[in-house]
Amino acid sequence: MNKRIVIALGGNALLDPKADGSVAEQIRVIERSCEKIAQIIAQGYGVVVTHGNGPQVGNLLIQQEEAKELVPSLPLDVCDAMTQGQLGYWIQQKLREVLARRGLAKSVVTVVTQVRVDPNDPAFASPTKPIGPFYSESERLVLEQKGYVLRRVGQGARAWRRVVASPDPKEIVELEPIRALLEAGVVVIACGGGGVPVVCEDGHWRGVEAVIDKDLASALLAIELGAHVLLILTDVERVALHFGTPRQRLLERMSVREARKYLSEGHFPAGSMGPKVEAAIRFLEAGGERACITSLEKALEALEGRAGTEVYRGL
Ligand code: ADP
Numbered sequence: 001m002n003k004r005i006v007i008a009l010g011g012n013a014l015l016d017p018k019a020d021g022s023v024a025e026q027i028r029v030i031e032r033s034c035e036k037i038a039q040i041i042a043q044g045y046g047v048v049v050t051h052g053n054g055p056q057v058g059n060l061l062i063q064q065e066e067a068k069e070l071v072p073s074l075p076l077d078v079c080d081a082m083t084q085g086q087l088g089y090w091i092q093q094k095l096r097e098v099l100a101r102r103g104l105a106k107s108v109v110t111v112v113t114q115v116r117v118d119p120n121d122p123a124f125a126s127p128t129k130p131i132g133p134f135y136s137e138s139e140r141l142v143l144e145q146k147g148y149v150l151r152r153v154g155q156g157a158r159a160w161r162r163v164v165a166s167p168d169p170k171e172i173v174e175l176e177p178i179r180a181l182l183e184a185g186v187v188v189i190a191c192g193g194g195g196v197p198v199v200c201e202d203g204h205w206r207g208v209e210a211v212i213d214k215d216l217a218s219a220l221l222a223i224e225l226g227a228h229v230l231l232i233l234t235d236v237e238r239v240a241l242h243f244g245t246p247r248q249r250l251l252e253r254m255s256v257r258e259a260r261k262y263l264s265e266g267h268f269p270a271g272s273m274g275p276k277v278e279a280a281i282r283f284l285e286a287g288g289e290r291a292c293i294t295s296l297e298k299a300l301e302a303l304e305g306r307a308g309t310e311v312y313r314g315l
Pocket residue numbers: 009010011012052233234235236238239240241242243267268269271272273
């Protein structure tokens with residue numbers, strides 16, 4: 001079988017932060033990302049695409065909030081599943097089109113993915129991930145009655161935001177169908193937004209109000225599929241030490257051991273580069289061949305060893 005690769009798309013592969021966020025604009029950005037994925041498929045890789053969903057699920061939560069007097073609002077796990085469908089649908093449509101233009105007739109399919117988390121994960125005791133709209137002081141009191149946890153994230157009239165836990169992904173529930181599709185030559189989109197976090201208690205499965213980091217979910221998926229490469233595409237070409245300071249140094253390569261050291265020294269923050277480096281470490285430690293972190297633009301060059309930051313096993 002061909003080499004298998006899990007490609008994790010970051011926020012800017014789905015939405016241009018400088019653009020208006022309209023549907024037409026989102027589809028344009030996705031089509032550009034699909035061109036990059038198609039280049040990799042054209043190299044003969046078996047591809048699984050994962051992606052974030054932050055802005056999309058945020059918008060959907062605002063819609064729930066604004067329409068709650070008209071129709072019952074949907075919980076976060078359902079909104080997660082909906083954005084997997086939303087983004088997966090756009091990627092299916094545009095990737096198939098882009099592949100056809102290259103003379104590659106490939107099926108592309110989205111698997112709405114559930115990811116099991118541990119209900120006793122310590123992350124549930126200290127929610128950190130802000131989601132959805134900003135609330136006023138009075139709205140905050142109502143929401144806290146509902147059991148939501150809110151944090152002050154700014155100043156002014158609407159300074160509060162809901163925060164949820166970001167537990168560690170333990171199991172990809174739809175792993176076997178994803179594997180079967182990949183082995184059948186299908187391009188699979190899975191674990192969108194990190195997957196829908198679910199727990200199983202006494203044989204009953206249910207969604208939970210949490211967010212799984214999409215890079216950590218991608219690493220677990222890549223490990224379980226026995227993928228050769230984990231390619232994390234974000235908006236910087238290389239991982240840096242002393243990021244954003246005059247001492248900044250871009251890294252072409254770093255070993256797993258160096259990565260752990262830099263992580264513990266605080267070079268890679270928890271909300272951004274940290275989970276990407278952690279994902280690369282986990283993948284390599286579980287036996288993965290190659291892990292690269294780079295920009296969407298440099299995806300193919302990074303695979304060819306000409307761009308990006310490669311994390312490697314060894315010292
Ligand atoms: P994505 O949405 O693409 O998954 P994030 O936006 O969460 O990713 O994280 C990528 C961002 O992390 C980069 O745009 C950069 O601003 C930031 N960043 C933080 N620390 C570093 C670092 N050490 N090296 C490179 N980028 C870093």
